[in-house]
Amino acid sequence: MRICRYFLTIGLLALILLLAACGGENEDSGSESADNSDEQNIEVTLDSQQGEVTLPTDAEAIMAPYHEDALVALGVTPVAKWAIGESIQDYLEEDLKDVPKIEWNMPLEQVLNHSPDLIILEHGLDSYEGTYEDYKKIAPTYVMKEEVTNDWRKQIEVFGKILGKEDKAEQVMNQYNEKVKSAKEEINNAIGNETVAAIWATGNQFFLFEENRHSAEVLYSELGVQAPELVQSLSGDVEAQWNPISLEKLSELKADHVFLLASEGEQGIETLENSSVWQSTPAAENDQVYVLNDPSNWTNKGLIAAEKTIDDLLEFLVK
CATH class of the missing domain: 3.40.50.1980 (Nitrogenase molybdenum iron protein domain)
Structure with a gap:
């Protein structure tokens, strides 16, 4: 009987050791799997x-x-x-x-x-x-x-x-799309079908934004704001080269609202203020020319640039 108990005890001990070893192998396998998962996550x-x-x-x-x-x-x-x-x-x-x-x-x-x-x-x-x-x-x-x-x-x-x-x-794009949706409704309620244009003045040169030029894409394509005829005539296939527009040509700009993008003290601002031709345009006559001294978000494309452009539009168009 004692011999039987002895072998039974030995057998139980062996079984316990075997189970412990198997458990250790499973833990090692799990650790190795986790390590492999981490390695996969640090490369794309x-x-x-x-x-x-x-x-x-x-x-x-x-x-x-x-x-x-x-x-x-x-x-x-x-x-x-x-x-x-x-x-x-x-x-x-x-x-x-x-x-x-x-x-x-x-x-x-x-x-x-x-x-x-x-x-x-x-x-x-x-x-x-x-x-x-x-x-x-x-x-x-x-x-x-x-x-x-x-x-x-x-x-x-x-x-x-x-x-x-x-x-x-995904989160920032969803937030941006919500911003566009809200701003589009606000601007439409504020100005309806009135036209809006943007001009970048640098030195004494003027660059009229076509519909897809830089952040003007936000203005016209995403917010659905109406472009004046002169802007529409310049649009289409926008080439890499962006050419200045003459003051005489700007006199044809029948926009209800104009965003004039020019650093503080830019010569172009004074030129327009002293031009009787420019002062006779609808936006100038109705005091609806808005000067922005930091044009950089308008002359770039990006999520933050687009958000800042929307903020500019809301500030001046929604009153």
Whole structure:
């Protein structure tokens, strides 16, 4: 009997050890699975102008020259901001005032000095000092396809995937769409079918926004505001080159409201104020020319640029 009990005890001990070992293996397997899952989450593979590319989603020092709007919209501060000499995208300065500048053509030495761990470039690589291979040696580099470069909505989506912020990208787009819907109703109730135009004055030159030029797309396409005939005649296939319009031609602008975008002290403002031709246009006669001293959100495309443009429109058109 004692022998039987002895072997029974040994058998139970062996069974307990076996079960413990199996449990340990399952825990190790679970840990390994979790580790693999974490590894999968820190990389993303996307199609790009250069073909399929794998990028880290946990990058912190990010560089996306001229497209900082999309980064800021997603809650990311870039390691450097686009500039042409002293010129920057002023409308982003509330978020980027402490961020150092990098020249628009991305000099390799400047890029190296900022030590990025992710670089995002436009499809037109010829505008940069370095080549794709040059930048890729510095950090993982993503080159946007042309349709992504030209469409800020697609940028929000793509940047969201690159940065592991897809939920945030969806959230900010939903909020933007709600803003457009609300603003469209307010503006329509305020001005109905009255026409609106936007002019950028720089130096003593005047640039009339066509319907799809920069943030005018928000004004006409998204908010459904009526464009005056002169604007309609200039629209169509908007070419990359944006040519100034003469003061004589501006006299044909039969707009009910005009947004005049000009930095403070710009010569063009004085020119229009002293022009009897301009003063006889409907908007000027009815005191419905609105001067905005920061034109930067109007001359850019991006979610934040669009939101600020909508805010400008609401401020002056909805009273």
